[in-house]
Amino acid sequence: MALFITFEGGEGSGKSSALKKIIAYFEEQNIPYILTREPGGTPIGEDIRNILLSSQNKNMDIRTEALLFAASRRQHLKEKIWPALEKNIYVLCDRYLDSSLAYQGNARGLGIDEVLDVNRFATEDSLPDLTFFFDIAPEKGLERIAQNESREVNRLDKEALDFHHKVYDGYVKLAKRYPKRIVRIDASQDLEHVVQDCLKVLKERMEQE
Ligand SMILES: Nc1ncnc2c1ncn2[C@@H]1O[C@H](COP(=O)(O)OP(=O)(O)OP(=O)(O)O)[C@@H](O)[C@H]1O
Ligand SMILES: [Mg+2]
Structure with a gap:
């Protein structure tokens, strides 16, 4: 099974x-796959994304935000992810549930378990088979972006950096909670x-299928 x-x-x-x-590995090996990310190009998901991003919605409540992300995720699952898996097509998804848990749950302070509850309803407990946690100090990650956009990294204020640290801590907690699913x-x-490290783990998992 994919x-x-x-x-x-x-x-x-x-x-x-x-x-x-x-x-490229999937292409070479002729393994059917889709590469996707939320909202996955679903029309309803795009509409939800526009609500999330709209500058008119600056006063959006954090719980509203968490619910909208979960709603978008639901539609993405229903329209794209589940149908692909049913056809035995691998799904590679750039960010998913754990982003909500780390960002809204841990960093914004809603609580990982609270955000998980909403997402369990949205996803009917559909968890990924495998999740890669790209582990790097937040400063270093932000530095990479700053370098490539030739921005000054020190423009980030302390509050912003604290937030990114909380996101990171969220991922560390999740990796401990789901040691089988989440690979650092x-x-x-x-x-x-x-x-190379990702492919090594992937190939091992694929052989077990
Ligand atoms: N292993 C690496 N070493 C050095 N630079 C890297 C590495 N991986 C990516 N980069 C560079 O770092 C920047 C951010 O990478 P990328 O956009 O892939 O990160 P991301 O995790 O997708 O970020 P986001 O969550 O913002 O989408 C890019 O400019 C990219 O070229
Ligand atoms: Mg990215």
Whole structure:
């Protein structure tokens, strides 16, 4: 059976860069897959995303935000992820449930268990088979983004940095809670090694299927 695999970690940890390389393996091996990310290009998901991003909605309540992310996730599952898995197509997803748990749950302070409850309803407990946690100090991840956008990293105020630390701590808690599902990848390595580490784990899991 095809697997549902998610990529998680803070900003600039290299998820999207690694995914671009990881799909080359699926192409070479002729393994059917989809590469997706929330809201997954579903029309309803896009509408929800517009609500989340709209500058008119600056006063959005954190719980409203968590519910909208869960709603978008539900639609993505129903329209794209479940149908793919049913056809035995691998699903590679750039961020998923754990992002909500780390960001809204841990960093914004709603509580991991509270956000999980909402998402259990939304997803009918559909957890990924395998999740890569791209583990890198938040400063380093943010530095990468700053470098490539030639911005000054010290423009980030302390509050913003505290937030990213809380996101990171959230992921660390989740990795402890789900030791089988979540595999930590040393994301401070160069991209080549990050990709190699992911592929090693992936191949092992695929052989077990
Ligand atoms: N292993 C790496 N070593 C050095 N730089 C990297 C590495 N991986 C990615 N980068 C660079 O870091 C920046 C952020 O990478 P990327 O966009 O892949 O991160 P991300 O985890 O997808 O971030 P976000 O959560 O914001 O989407 C990019 O400019 C990318 O080129
Ligand atoms: Mg990305």
